[in-house]
């Protein structure tokens with residue numbers, strides 16, 4: 001089962017990086033498959049540590065995934081790393097084996113520490129639509145523009161009908177991002 005998370009890592013200079021990543025969930029072991037072009041992949045390969053944040057904050061997914069914002073954070077407890085300040089819970093991990101393809105790494109990780117701040121209530125319908133739209137936006141180069149536009153319109157309708165302000169704001173950021181990419 002793949003769970004959508006916000007992955008935080010440190011680069012070689014110790015600067016934090018946040019990015020949404022799907023994680024194959026297990027108890028004490030997790031697997032993440034970052035594209036080799038991502039900062040997350042480079043950081044995990046160079047220092048071997050990361051934090052898997054389980055968050056229902058869809059704006060945070062969009063801010064770090066599309067706009068590369070450094071989210072507010074505090075130090076991890078057991079590894080060199082940082083935890084997203086608003087996360088519901090988190091897992092601090094170390095990479096224990098590396099495989100994958102030229103395009104995408106497959107990193108098996110061991111959980112060293114689990115922390116919790118509040119309940120994860122789940123995504124409402126519009127939250128799920130934002131997550132799907134954000135995934136679409138990060139893969140624009142692999143999709144044709146017409147299918148992307150149709151799918152975005154569909155997710156946009158769900159957000160308009162059922163979303164609160166955070167989901168609407170997140171969706172506006174996704175639309176802006178896609179429009180700017182299309183202008184290039």
Ligand SMILES: Cc1cc2nc3c(=O)[nH]c(=O)nc-3n(C[C@H](O)[C@H](O)[C@H](O)COP(=O)(O)O)c2cc1C
Pocket residue numbers: 004005017018019020021022023033034035036037038039040041061064065066068131134135138
């Ligand atoms: C919900 C969601 C899940 C994602 N899962 C992955 C993933 O499993 N692997 C990956 O390489 N990129 C994934 N992405 C795309 C990355 O988050 C995106 O390319 C990001 O800009 C990478 O940031 P980084 O270069 O700072 O690591 C996902 C995006 C979203 C919105």
